[in-house]
Amino acid sequence: MSDVRGGAAQPTLVVEGLKTHFFTEAGVVKSVDGVDLSVSRGEILGLVGESGSGKSVTGFSILGLIDQPGRIVGGSVKLNGEELTTASPKRLRSLRGDRIAMIFQDPMMTLNPVLKIETQMIETLQAHIKIGHAEARARARDALGRVGIPSPEERLDSYPHQFSGGMRQRVAIAIALLHGPDLIIADEPTTALDVTIQAQILSEVQTLCRETGTALIWITHDLAIISGLADRVAVMYAGRIVETGAIAEVVSNPRHPYTYGLIGSVPSRNKRGQRLTQIPGMTPSFLSLPQGCAFAPRCPNADAKCLEMPELSPCPSAAHRARCFHPMPEGAEA
Amino acid sequence: MSEAMRKPETNGAPPVISVRGIDMVFLKKAPGVLDGLARRAGLPRPEPVGVHALDGVDLDVMKGEVVGLVGESGCGKSTLGRVIAGILDPTAGTFRFHGREMSEMSPQERYRAKVAVQMIFQDPFASLNPRKRVIDIIGEAPVVHGIVPKAEISDYVDEIMLKCGIDPAFKQRFPHQFSGGQRQRIGIARALAVKPQFLVCDESVAALDVSIQAQVINLFMDLRRDFDLTYLFISHDLGVVEHIADRVVIMYLGRVVETAPTAELYANPRHPYTQALLANMPRISTExxxxxxxxxxxxxxLNPPSGCHFHPRCPFAFDRCVAERPRLITKAPGIAAACHLLEEAAR
Structure with missing residues (x-):
């Protein structure tokens, strides 16, 4: 697994050849089919893809949160060198919320509507460490203060419905940060928020990762957010990573035709009034994936060779790799 | 699109849509019988509590123009869209269509004016009747309004579907058999079927994936050319609006805070709120x-701040902002902003 940083330190998380399949009545849905990722201390990795690309299932698989009829059928997930795919449910339980935390799109999903914020935060603390009530309350208060919630002492006694959407998401982030996890997986956490509130949360997350050295995987469909936030990016399409590299490198020099099309479809200043590049067709169904490269039917460069599955290969260097036989020429402006 | 296409031709013609001083108050509780009796008897009753969703909004949309209406949740942008589409009756204010006030029109004219303004919604899953076939969803309104005879409706629906990029072979299908992007196209086809002049698009691309969103934005631009349409394009996404709109109107808590031609607004935002929005807009960059x-x-x-609604969050607020509501000051033709700083600077 090549790490962009190429650092001597071991990456916090290493995912290799991860496969998560769902065995439905209609057939086997290969939502995640051979995904490799790594993320190091203090690094932000953006995982970008459209609906149904398998980006969220990748996140859930890392935490071992795949329910029937789904199953991790192959690959490995190593957190600080410890294998998670074969870990016991008890061990996973002790890791989740302590070493790995997750932030979801809808904070109402993570917060219990009938319990005070205080109760929920203290519960999270006491699930993993022996701590008295007063001390736990103090830590909860500090955590709320750190994510920018005004008068945290009073807000501890509030219920989730008394918070606005942005504040609820901050509470969810505060809970995720309680134990100082090594890894946070954030699944579209700002998608439901307004622009100014989203910006506040992005800025706080950036600072917190830098200060605490937490590794972060930010799952989103929005390349624009990732380009301003992440260090590295991995683009997913139909269950596989099709391009990965340092964010500036991928954005300025996309090599996979899908990434190229995706960047071209984002409306922006320099394309005002012109037609947007559109990727023809739509994301294929997992039940009837085309043979070989899943993007081939929508791809302008596809030919007979694309009936085979290309490897994620250096393009041009090991730090920037794309899964394509006919990558876009270097320096092609999207 | 050529430069000439983008310039709306005004030729001194009145705007297609012109609203003045629109107020929209949603009462928490409708006034009851007791309130009515008390008012007649001259007795004091508590003031009804209401949300002032729109507070004195003026807006003109010229023929062929695309106006982008931008703001965050609760700023009243959807309410304004609904008032213009004729779905909501405003509490106060005037509404002119091609320069004529609605109340001056004959019932027949008013009916025609209402059909000429159509709306396209955000959620392609909630806005289509799941129990109707596509041919009925698109074809019902033109038959009811007498635009197309019933015998010819099948061919007419084929034509509209082709224009919107859906295969007419699918017209006997139900909405659930389509993807999100295709459903949005069906919603657009339904609106176009009654031959409107004016489309209100309320967050019409917000629920779509990036690559599908690009397809639908391109479709909007093609339809504008083919059908000579005028749009009010409501969105929270500054990137989409920058791409599609000729002129942008920024709203904050029920009031218009700034309006300017698109290039001017993005290059030179005058209101501190617009400046903040633009600074925080995620954009693709290498930095x-x-x-x-x-x-x-x-x-x-429900309880907006006094004076300028933005003053508690504004980095430049001073005492006048707390006390006095800023007027919309025209700085140049087509460029206006509501901020005391602009007035102070002019002094």
Whole structure:
């Protein structure tokens, strides 16, 4: 697994050849089919893809949160060198919320509507460490203060419905940060928020990762957010990573035709009034994936060779790799 | 699109849509019988509590123009769209269609004016009747309004579907058999079927994936050319609006705070709120972005701040902002902003 940083330190998380399949009545849905990722201390990795690309299932698989009829059928997930795919449910339980935390799109999903914020935060603390009530309350208060919630002492006694959407998401982030996890997986956490509130949360997350050295995987469909936030990016399409590299490198020099099309479809200043590049067709169904490269039917460069599955290969260097036989020429402006 | 296409031809013609001083108050509780009796008897009753969703909004949309209406949740942009589409009756204000006030029109004219303004909604899953076939969803309104005879409806629906990029072979299908992007196209086809002049698009591309969103934005631009349409394009996405609109109107808590031609607004924002929005807009770049220059939350429209609604979050606020509501000051033709700083600077 090549790490962009190429650092001597071991990456916090290493995912290799991860496969998560769902065995439905209609057939086997290969939502995640051979995904490799790594993320190091203090690094932000953006995982970008459209609906149904398998980006969220990748996140859930890392935490071992795949329910029937789904199953991790192959690959490995190593957190600080410890294998998670074969870990016991008890061990996973002790890791989740302590070493790995997750932030979801809808904070109402993570917060219990009938319990005070205080109760929920203290519960999270006491699930993993022996701590008295007063001390736990103090830590909860500090955590709320750190994510920018005004008068945290009073807000501890509030219920989730008394918070606005942005504040609820901050509470969810505060809970995720309680134990100082090594890894946070954030699944579209700002998608439901307004622009100014989203910006506040992005800025706080950036600072917190830098200060605490937490590794972060930010799952989103929005390349624009990732380009301003992440260090590295991995683009997913139909269950596989099709391009990965340092964010500036991928954005300025996309090599996979899908990434190229995706960047071209984002409306922006320099394309005002012109037609947007559109990727023809739509994301294929997992039940009837085309043979070989899943993007081939929508791809302008596809030919007979694309009936085979290309490897994620250096393009041009090991730090920037794309899964394509006919990558876009270097320096092609999207 | 050529430069000439983008310039709306006015030729002194009145705007297609012109609203003045639109107020929209949603009461928490409708006035009851007791309130009515008390008012007649001259007795004091508590003031009804209401949300002032729109507070004296003026807006003109010229023929062929695309006006982008931008704001965050609760700013009243959807309410304004609904008032213009004729779905909501405003509490106060005037509404002119091609220069004629609605109340001056004959019932027949008013009916025609209403059909000429159509709306396209955000959620392609909620806005189509799941129990109707596509041919009925698109074909019902033109038959009811007498635009197309019933015998010819099948061919007419084929034509509209082709224009919107859906295969007419699918017209006997139900909405659930389509993807999100295709459903949005069906919603657009339904609106176009009654031959409107004016489309209100309320967050019409917000629910779509990026690559599908690009397809639908391109479709909007093609239809504008083919059918000579005028749009009010409501969105929270500054990137989409920058791409599609000729002129942008920024709203905050029920009031228009700034309006300007698109290039001018993005290059030279005058209101501190617009400046904050633009600074915090995520854009694709090779550099890390500094987010979060604006503090605080959007206040509740139930209890808006005094004076300028933006003053609690504004980095430049001074005492006048707390006390006095800023007027919309025209700085140049087509460019206006509501901020005391502009007035102070002019002094």
């Amino acid at each position: 890390k972005q500094a987010f979060g220059q604006i503090k605080g939350e959007i206040p509740s429209p």
